[in-house]
Amino acid sequence: MSGGVDSAVAAARAVDAGHEVVGVHLALSRMPGTLRTGSRGCCTIEDSTDAQRAANIIGIPYYVWDFSERFKLDVVDDFIAEYSAGRTPNPCMRCNEKIKFAALLEKAIDLGFDAVCTGHYATIVTDDQGNRELHRASAWAKDQSYVLGVLTAEQLAHSMFPLGETPSKALVRAEAAERGFSVASKPDSHDICFIPDGDTKGWLGERVGIADGAIIDREGNTVGAHEGAHAYTVGQRRGLNLGVPAPDGRPRFVLEVRPKTNEVVVGPKEALxxxxxxxxxxxxxxxxxxxxxxxxxxxxxxxxxxxxxxxxxxxxxxxxxxxxxxxxxxxxxxxxxxxxxxxxxxxxxxxxxxxxxxxxxxxxxx
Structure with missing residues (x-):
């Protein structure tokens, strides 16, 4: 239970379906101030409180499980390593893969539970041979099957997504209000939860370090300079320190980041x-x-x-x-x-x- 409206309604529906349900909130940092708060984060102290209120209304046991060490190793450190290697990681994918459906599921099964139930918008279909398949949610606008694409057959066998057939998020919010959940109108979480102020460039700079390097074009000509290749990502246009304009005068975009040589390659939009x-x-x-x-x-x-x-x-x-x-x-x-x-x-x-x-x-x- 993240503390949001989706997981609260998912837990309530699981109870209505006759399952024995226990609410679990994941503590992902031992220093809560390092996680984003309000509508821009997830798994903070205030989110834990919201989750507990929902669990109390539903009438289910509620626990907070500390996964801060696993989260740092598998998500935060991976994020830093990927950027250091010139790649653009997706920490939410790693969190689903390594934390919610690996560490959490492993512990749940060890304790005798059958499945992990979440508020993701996706569906599971079982074929004639009993094999489980992951499918898009009925409402494509809210579909979250993409971030669940990392789940394996074994993990799908122990997963439940009660919101997958719900046509819209508005209906989930209305149901939450009817059930008396205070999170019924709580905004969705977004952005990277472990970067408190949203300054990814500054956050990475403190951990990766700043090293001056060249910005080059596709032919290898130096056209500018940078203070750290980690601050750039493919497709970026703004914030390029280019001293040499393009021959055709058109804007240039980041095409590649080369951490080994500390170079950023730029070129025309068409090359993206x-x-x-x-x-x-x-x-x-x-x-x-x-x-x-x-x-x-x-x-x-x-x-x-x-x-x-x-x-x-x-x-x-x-x-x-x-x-x-x-x-x-x-x-x-x-x-x-x-x-x-x-x-x-x-x-x-x-x-x-x-x-x-x-x-x-x-x-x-x-």
Whole structure:
């Protein structure tokens, strides 16, 4: 129970369905001031209080479990390491993968519970053979299946999402109000919870360090300078310290971050178009695709709120192991290594991978 409206209603519905329910709030920091507060965070002290009030109204036991060490190692430290390597991580994906459906689920099963129930908007479908599949929620505007794409077949077997068939968030808020939950009108949480003031650049600068470097164009010419490559991400336009204007006078965007040489590569907007993405760190959500080494039709989604794009995918062997390769029908825009690509077949989440490499649709010199 995060302290928000969704998990409160999910817990109440689980009780209504006849389950024996225990409310658990996750303490993710031993220094609460390091987490965002109000509507901009999650898992803070005030959120814990809101969760306890909801649990009291529902009439279920309520506990706070300390996962601060695991959260630091698996989410915060990973976030720093990924940025240091020039990648753009998604900490919410890592939190779902490593904390909510790994550390939490492991402890719950050890204590004799059958499943972890959350307020995510997604659905689970069981086929004729009893295999569980992860699918989009009925309300695509609120669908959260993307951030659950990291779940494995074993984790899906112990997961429940009572809100998945609810047509809108407004109905969930109305239900919360009817049940007397004080969180009925509480705003949704957003942004990175462990960066209190929202200054990601400054936060990373304190932990990664600041080192002057060059901003170069695609041909390798120096066109500016920076004070730390970690402060830049693919697709960024603002905040570039460019001393040499583009020959055509058009704005330039970050195309690549090279931590080994401490360089930031910039170029025209057209060069952000990506014709292929690939990654070796992949998982299947439920049963894997049959004959994945053969090309198959799918849709790929590269951000939580991005539109899915029709694509062709395959598993390709390399010298360092297999990698998931996806070729979209329409070029993807501004894709950065470190992002998560979630693969769909219809409404079903087939699997996901962390993007290791991209191929531009616009060759250098064009």
């Amino acid at each position: 178009a990506i014709a292929e993405i690939a990654g070796s760190r992949y998982t299947w959500a439920g049963l894997p695709q049959q004959h994945p080494e053969e090309s198959f039709d799918c849709e790929v989604q590269i951000r939580a709120h991005a539109d899915p794009v029709p694509a062709v995918a395959r598993i390709q062997p390399t010298e360092n192991g297999d990698e998931f390769v996806v070729t979209p029908e329409i070029a993807l825009n501004g894709v950065a290594p470190g992002q998560t690509a979630v693969i769909y077949v219809g409404t079903r989440v087939l699997g996901q991978f962390t993007i290791d490499r991209t191929v531009s649709a616009v060759p250098v010199g064009v």
